[in-house]
Each structure stands twice: as C-alpha cells, then as structure tokens.
Amino acid sequence: MCTMIAHQAKIEGRGKSGQDWFEVREANVSYDHPYDLPLEHALNIDFVNEAAGPGARVAVELSVEAARKLVQTIEAVLAQAEQRGVLEDLPQAVSR
Amino acid sequence: MYQTNQYEGMIAETITMQGHKGETINAYIARPLGSGPFPAMVTIHHAPGWDEWYRECTRKFAHHGYVTISPNLYFRDGHGTPEDVGAKVRAGGGIPDEQVLGDLDGANKLLRSLPYVSGKVGVFGTCSGGRHGFLAACRLKNFDALVECWGGRVVMPKEDLTPKQPVAPIDYTKDLSCPMIGIFGNDDKSPSPEQVNLHEAELKKHGKNYEFHRYDGAGHGFFYYDRPAYRQEQAVDGWKKVLAFCEKNLKKA
Numbered sequence: 431m432c433t434m435i436a437h438q439a440k441i442e443g444r445g446k447s448g449q450d451w452f453e454v455r456e457a458n459v460s461y462d463h464p465y466d467l468p469l470e471h472a473l474n475i476d477f478v479n480e481a482a483g484p485g486a487r488v489a490v491e492l493s494v495e496a497a498r499k500l501v502q503t504i505e506a507v508l509a510q511a512e513q514r515g516v517l518e519d520l521p522q523a524v525s526r
Numbered sequence: 527m528y529q530t531n532q533y534e535g536m537i538a539e540t541i542t543m544q545g546h547k548g549e550t551i552n553a554y555i556a557r558p559l560g561s562g563p564f565p566a567m568v569t570i571h572h573a574p575g576w577d578e579w580y581r582e583c584t585r586k587f588a589h590h591g592y593v594t595i596s597p598n599l600y601f602r603d604g605h606g607t608p609e610d611v612g613a614k615v616r617a618g619g620g621i622p623d624e625q626v627l628g629d630l631d632g633a634n635k636l637l638r639s640l641p642y643v644s645g646k647v648g649v650f651g652t653c654s655g656g657r658h659g660f661l662a663a664c665r666l667k668n669f670d671a672l673v674e675c676w677g678g679r680v681v682m683p684k685e686d687l688t689p690k691q692p693v694a695p696i697d698y699t700k701d702l703s704c705p706m707i708g709i710f711g712n713d714d715k716s717p718s719p720e721q722v723n724l725h726e727a728e729l730k731k732h733g734k735n736y737e738f739h740r741y742d743g744a745g746h747g748f749f750y751y752d753r754p755a756y757r758q759e760q761a762v763d764g765w766k767k768v769l770a771f772c773e774k775n776l777k778k779a
Contacts, residue, residue: 432572432573432616432620432653432654432678432679432716433716434619434620434679434686434688434691436616436617436618436619438617456617458613458614458616458617460616460617462573462616463573463574463616463653465574465609465612465613468753468754470715470745470746470747470755471715474613474616476613476617478613478614478617480614483604483605483606484603484604484605484606484607484610484611484613484614485606485607485610487610487613487614489613
C-alpha cells in the first residue's frame with residue numbers, strides 16, 4: 431500500500447523525455463509503489479517540471495540496494511570533481 | 527450466473543460529474559444495457575492512478591449487473607498518462623480525505639439519480655482506494671455495502687497523520703454504516719497482518735457486520751494481473767467472495 435513517504439527537492443537541471451529535453455525544476459523522491467519495477471515498494475525518483483504539467487517527467491525506479499549505490503556513486507563523483515577543483519557552483523549554471 | 531442464451535450488452539464511457547464542493551471532475555461509467563433496475567457500485571481507484579485496471583474493474587462490475595462509476599480522484603492534479611498524474615500525486619503525499627469523500631458522495635448521488643438504478647449502491651476500493659472506501663462507508667451514510675481490498679493506512683500511527691489525512695480511518699469504525707467484506711494478503715506489509723488484526727478487532731468491538739478473507743501466499747495487490755503480485759488462485763477465490771457478498775447485500779437485500 432502507498433506509504434506516502436515522499437520528499438521534494440527544488441533543483442535546477444535538464445531532463446530528456448523521449449526526443450526532447452526540458453527544464454527540470456523538481457526532483458520528487460519517494461519510497462512507495464513503483465510503476466514498472468517488480469517490487470511492492472521502491473525508491474522512485476521523478477525529475478519533473480511541475481509548471482509544465484504531469485508529462486514533463488523523467489522517472490527512475492530503483493531497488494534499495496541500487497538507490498544506495500547511486501547515492502554513494504554521486505557522492506564519490508562529486509568528491510573527485512571537488513578534489514580536482516572542477517566543481518561549478520550553482521550561480522554559474524545557465525538557465526535556458 | 528451468466529447463461530449462454532442470455533442477452534448481454536454494456537455501455538461504458540467517460541462522463542463529467544459533480545464532486546467535492548460541486549466541482550466538476552470526470553469519471554468512467556459502465557452499465558448493463560436495459561431498463562434495470564440495477565444495483566450500483568462506486569469503484570475507487572488505487573494510489574497509482576485512474577488506470578486501465580480500474581476501467582476494466584468498472585466494466586467487470588457492469589458485466590456482473592452493476593451500474594458502476596469510477597470517479598477520477600486525481601482530476602484536479604492535471605491530465606496526462608495515468609502514470610504521470612499518479613506520480614505527481616504520489617510526490618504530493620496523496621490527496622485530501624475530505625476531497626475524496628466529496629467526490630465519492632457526488633458519485634453516489636449521481637448513481638442514485640439514474641432511472642435504472644435500484645437504490646442500492648456499494649463501494650469498492652483497493653490499496654488507498656480500500657482505505658478511502660472504508661472512510662466513505664463510515665463518514666457518508668449512503669452506501670449499502672463496502673468491499674475493502676487491502677486498504678493500507680486504515681491503521682495509522684499519530685506521526686503519519688497529515689493535514690490531508692488528519693484522522694486514522696480505524697478511529698471511525700463505530701460509524702461504519704453498512705456491511706463490509708475485507709480481502710487481504712498475509713504477506714502484505716501495508717496493511718500488515720497485525721494491522722488487519724487491529725482493524726478486525728475494532729469491527730468486532732463495535733459489533734459491525736463484516737467478513738474478512740485473509741490469503742496465505744499473497745501480498746499486496748494480488749488481484750492485479752499486470753503486476754508480479756498477482757496470485758491467480760487467491761485472486762479467483764477473492765473475486766468469488768466479493769461478488770457473492772455484493773449479490774447478497776446489493777442485489778438480494
């Protein structure tokens with residue numbers, strides 16, 4: 431059953447849905463029913479742009495193990511980039 | 527039981543209806559052809575959305591002789607594929623219980639206004655829809671039978687209460703106004719067997735007319751043939767129990 435465990439992060443980025451890229455403004459992270467992964471509950475990430483309607487969505491459904499690996503990998507990549515001094519701060523990101 | 531020399535026909539379509547606070551929402555309605563009178567059913571879609579399974583479920587009840595309506599509880603959240611809209615609602619922590627009750631009341635009133643409806647109206651829901659069904663059968667006084675399939679979060683710890691879901695449905699048990707059938711899988715995590723025990727104990731305590739059927743080897747959503755959770759034997763038996771319950775309480779009552 432729906433756990434209703436959901437958090438939203440306001441983010442800035444781009445997502446590709448079909449052939450087209452769109453501006454991503456929110457990441458909705460939930461631990462709840464997935465649509466396609468054959469599990470009762472999964473770690474779901476929806477990269478969306480709420481202002482553009484429900485179809486502006488890139489969805490990922492992960493097992494718990496996969497989600498933890500992803501978090502670790504993102505952290506590792508960011509740490510490496512920081513070490514090399516190539517991290518760009520948010521103000522440098524260019525909005526389309 | 528259908529006989530092979532029997533005429534059968536059905537009409538199914540999308541309509542608009544008045545929901546909570548008189549707001550217009552859309553709904554899917556299916557009914558047997560003929561003048562009736564037919565008993566009626568409201569099918570409450572599950573958390574993943576107003577999807578194909580629910581259209582089929584709505585037609586299934588119509589096939590069994592019920593004028594059946596499935597209101598789109600996510601109408602206010604925009605339009606797109608059921609999955610995209612469902613994901614949006616999931617991210618927002620679901621929809622408010624009061625709004626759902628308003629929409630279900632609207633669906634009930636619409637059914638009762640139809641000239642081919644007998645005056646008996648049941649309510650069916652799975653997952654969050656099972657929870658909403660239980661709430662409706664307690665809070666609204668115009669349903670004649672409730673089918674609750676694995677309604678999770680009927681039992682809610684205080685820390686799970688939110689402005690959208692401010693009261694645990696189990697706290698309304700004393701107000702349950704119609705007979706109910708509950709269908710549950712013993713491997714389900716929500717509702718867990720312990721939560722189903724609490725749900726049943728509360729019904730017993732208040733002397734309610736209920737029957738629970740709890741299936742081994744089945745978890746959450748075991749009627750959903752399009753999900754790995756599907757359990758053929760348990761689902762077939764569960765549907766038999768549901769239809770027998772509806773016949774007794776909506777057709778023969």
